[in-house]
Amino acid sequence: MFPGVMAVLIPAMLLVTVGRGDGLSLAPGARAVAITAGALLTAFGLALFCWTVVLFAKRGKGTLSPLDAPKRLVVTGPYRHVRNPMYTAVFSVQLGEAVMLWSWTLLLWFGCFAAFVMTFVPLREERWLATQFGADYAEYRAHVPRWLPRPTPWYPGNRV
Numbered sequence: 001m002f003p004g005v006m007a008v009l010i011p012a013m014l015l016v017t018v019g020r021g022d023g024l025s026l027a028p029g030a031r032a033v034a035i036t037a038g039a040l041l042t043a044f045g046l047a048l049f050c051w052t053v054v055l056f057a058k059r060g061k062g063t064l065s066p067l068d069a070p071k072r073l074v075v076t077g078p079y080r081h082v083r084n085p086m087y088t089a090v091f092s093v094q095l096g097e098a099v100m101l102w103s104w105t106l107l108l109w110f111g112c113f114a115a116f117v118m119t120f121v122p123l124r125e126e127r128w129l130a131t132q133f134g135a136d137y138a139e140y141r142a143h144v145p146r147w148l149p150r151p152t153p154w155y156p157g158n159r160v
Contacts, residue, residue: 038100045092080153
Protein backbone atom coordinates (compact mmCIF):
# COMPACT_ATOMS: atom_id res chain seq x y z
CA MET A 1 0.00 0.00 0.00
CA PHE A 2 2.85 2.41 0.85
CA PRO A 3 4.30 2.47 -2.69
CA GLY A 4 0.84 3.12 -4.16
CA VAL A 5 0.29 6.00 -1.77
CA MET A 6 3.71 7.52 -2.55
CA ALA A 7 3.56 7.00 -6.33
CA VAL A 8 -0.16 7.42 -7.10
CA LEU A 9 -2.35 8.81 -4.31
CA ILE A 10 -0.15 11.68 -3.11
CA PRO A 11 0.80 12.79 -6.65
CA ALA A 12 -2.90 12.78 -7.63
CA MET A 13 -3.79 14.79 -4.53
CA LEU A 14 -1.01 17.27 -5.26
CA LEU A 15 -2.19 17.72 -8.83
CA VAL A 16 -5.76 18.38 -7.66
CA THR A 17 -4.89 20.70 -4.78
CA VAL A 18 -1.68 22.44 -5.90
CA GLY A 19 -1.76 21.99 -9.67
CA ARG A 20 0.98 20.98 -12.04
CA GLY A 21 3.16 23.95 -11.26
CA ASP A 22 4.11 24.28 -14.90
CA GLY A 23 5.64 27.61 -15.73
CA LEU A 24 7.09 26.35 -18.98
CA SER A 25 5.29 25.23 -22.06
CA LEU A 26 6.66 22.67 -24.46
CA ALA A 27 6.66 22.67 -28.22
CA PRO A 28 4.45 19.88 -29.63
CA GLY A 29 7.43 17.70 -30.58
CA ALA A 30 9.06 18.13 -27.18
CA ARG A 31 5.72 17.39 -25.52
CA ALA A 32 5.52 14.07 -27.37
CA VAL A 33 9.07 13.21 -26.25
CA ALA A 34 8.21 14.07 -22.62
CA ILE A 35 5.07 11.93 -22.72
CA THR A 36 6.96 9.00 -24.26
CA ALA A 37 9.92 9.27 -21.86
CA GLY A 38 7.59 9.62 -18.87
CA ALA A 39 5.51 6.65 -19.96
CA LEU A 40 8.65 4.51 -20.38
CA LEU A 41 9.95 5.49 -16.92
CA THR A 42 6.56 4.75 -15.38
CA ALA A 43 6.24 1.39 -17.17
CA PHE A 44 9.78 0.42 -16.11
CA GLY A 45 8.98 1.34 -12.51
CA LEU A 46 5.73 -0.63 -12.47
CA ALA A 47 7.39 -3.71 -13.99
CA LEU A 48 10.32 -3.54 -11.55
CA PHE A 49 7.95 -3.08 -8.62
CA CYS A 50 5.87 -6.12 -9.63
CA TRP A 51 9.05 -8.19 -10.02
CA THR A 52 10.28 -7.25 -6.54
CA VAL A 53 6.91 -7.99 -4.93
CA VAL A 54 6.89 -11.44 -6.53
CA LEU A 55 10.44 -12.07 -5.30
CA PHE A 56 9.46 -11.04 -1.77
CA ALA A 57 6.59 -13.54 -1.85
CA LYS A 58 8.39 -16.46 -3.54
CA ARG A 59 11.95 -16.12 -2.25
CA GLY A 60 11.48 -14.09 0.91
CA LYS A 61 8.27 -15.79 2.04
CA GLY A 62 6.70 -12.46 2.94
CA THR A 63 5.48 -9.13 1.64
CA LEU A 64 6.68 -5.53 1.69
CA SER A 65 4.43 -4.88 4.69
CA PRO A 66 6.28 -4.65 8.02
CA LEU A 67 3.49 -6.84 9.43
CA ASP A 68 4.46 -9.67 7.06
CA ALA A 69 8.10 -8.90 6.27
CA PRO A 70 10.15 -11.45 4.32
CA LYS A 71 11.47 -14.28 6.45
CA ARG A 72 14.44 -14.87 4.14
CA LEU A 73 16.86 -12.36 2.65
CA VAL A 74 16.11 -11.81 -1.04
CA VAL A 75 19.29 -11.63 -3.14
CA THR A 76 18.03 -12.67 -6.58
CA GLY A 77 16.88 -10.80 -9.67
CA PRO A 78 17.39 -7.05 -9.40
CA TYR A 79 18.58 -7.47 -5.80
CA ARG A 80 21.82 -8.91 -7.24
CA HIS A 81 22.59 -5.46 -8.65
CA VAL A 82 21.19 -2.99 -6.11
CA ARG A 83 19.93 -3.32 -2.52
CA ASN A 84 16.81 -1.20 -2.96
CA PRO A 85 15.18 -1.93 -6.32
CA MET A 86 11.71 -1.45 -4.85
CA TYR A 87 12.54 2.17 -4.06
CA THR A 88 14.11 2.49 -7.50
CA ALA A 89 10.77 1.35 -8.92
CA VAL A 90 8.79 3.94 -6.96
CA PHE A 91 11.32 6.67 -7.89
CA SER A 92 10.94 5.69 -11.54
CA VAL A 93 7.15 5.93 -11.40
CA GLN A 94 7.32 9.30 -9.66
CA LEU A 95 9.81 10.71 -12.17
CA GLY A 96 7.83 9.24 -15.04
CA GLU A 97 4.69 11.00 -13.84
CA ALA A 98 6.55 14.31 -13.43
CA VAL A 99 8.06 14.10 -16.91
CA MET A 100 4.89 12.84 -18.60
CA LEU A 101 2.81 15.64 -17.10
CA TRP A 102 5.69 18.16 -17.22
CA SER A 103 4.95 18.95 -13.60
CA TRP A 104 7.24 20.90 -11.27
CA THR A 105 4.91 19.98 -8.42
CA LEU A 106 5.48 16.26 -8.98
CA LEU A 107 9.21 16.80 -9.45
CA LEU A 108 9.33 18.57 -6.08
CA TRP A 109 7.34 15.70 -4.51
CA PHE A 110 9.87 13.22 -5.96
CA GLY A 111 12.72 15.21 -4.38
CA CYS A 112 11.02 15.27 -0.98
CA PHE A 113 10.24 11.56 -1.07
CA ALA A 114 13.77 10.68 -2.26
CA ALA A 115 15.30 12.74 0.57
CA PHE A 116 13.09 10.94 3.09
CA VAL A 117 13.96 7.49 1.71
CA MET A 118 17.68 8.23 1.55
CA THR A 119 17.55 9.15 5.24
CA PHE A 120 15.14 6.43 6.40
CA VAL A 121 16.78 3.46 4.69
CA PRO A 122 20.24 3.73 6.30
CA LEU A 123 18.90 4.77 9.70
CA ARG A 124 16.01 2.35 10.16
CA GLU A 125 15.54 -0.21 7.42
CA GLU A 126 19.16 -1.35 7.10
CA ARG A 127 19.49 -1.64 10.87
CA TRP A 128 16.42 -3.87 10.97
CA LEU A 129 17.79 -6.00 8.11
CA ALA A 130 21.14 -6.37 9.89
CA THR A 131 19.35 -7.54 13.04
CA GLN A 132 17.03 -9.85 11.13
CA PHE A 133 19.53 -11.47 8.73
CA GLY A 134 22.91 -11.02 10.48
CA ALA A 135 26.01 -12.17 8.62
CA ASP A 136 24.10 -12.87 5.39
CA TYR A 137 22.98 -9.24 5.21
CA ALA A 138 26.44 -7.98 6.18
CA GLU A 139 27.99 -9.90 3.27
CA TYR A 140 25.25 -8.72 0.90
CA ARG A 141 25.64 -5.09 2.02
CA ALA A 142 29.41 -5.29 1.54
CA HIS A 143 29.03 -6.31 -2.12
CA VAL A 144 25.82 -4.75 -3.41
CA PRO A 145 25.42 -0.96 -3.53
CA ARG A 146 22.50 0.78 -1.85
CA TRP A 147 21.34 3.03 -4.72
CA LEU A 148 23.46 2.78 -7.88
CA PRO A 149 23.34 -0.68 -9.48
CA ARG A 150 26.51 -2.66 -9.93
CA PRO A 151 27.01 -3.65 -13.59
CA THR A 152 27.47 -7.36 -12.89
CA PRO A 153 25.23 -9.46 -10.67
CA TRP A 154 26.48 -10.48 -7.25
CA TYR A 155 26.05 -14.04 -6.01
CA PRO A 156 26.16 -15.05 -2.32
CA GLY A 157 29.51 -16.55 -1.43
CA ASN A 158 31.13 -14.84 -4.44
CA ARG A 159 33.75 -12.44 -3.08
CA VAL A 160 34.01 -10.47 -6.36
